[in-house]
Amino acid sequence: MKELLYFxxxxxxxxxxxxxxxxxxxxxxxxxxxxxxxxxxxxGRELVGVVQDAVAExxxxxxxxxxxxx
Numbered sequence: 001m002k003e004l005l006y007f008x009x010x011x012x013x014x015x016x017x018x019x020x021x022x023x024x025x026x027x028x029x030x031x032x033x034x035x036x037x038x039x040x041x042x043x044g045r046e047l048v049g050v051v052q053d054a055v056a057e058x059x060x061x062x063x064x065x066x067x068x069x070x
Contacts, residue, residue: 008047015036019036020033
């Protein structure tokens with residue numbers, strides 16, 4: 001799961017650097033950066049939901065395993 005987070009963060013940094021290096025007017029560039037950041041925030045929220053679901057499911061399985069061994 002850490003690898004996915006690293007990948008997403010790296011992609012976000014790469015996209016931001018690419019935008020900053022592109023020769024465009026400041027207003028257009030700022031607009032693109034705002035959109036990229038907004039998209040990255042939404043992706044981060046989705047990933048948090050996926051991780052929360054995975055943790056909840058794993059916790060449930062662990063509790064069931066412990067209960068079964070008692």
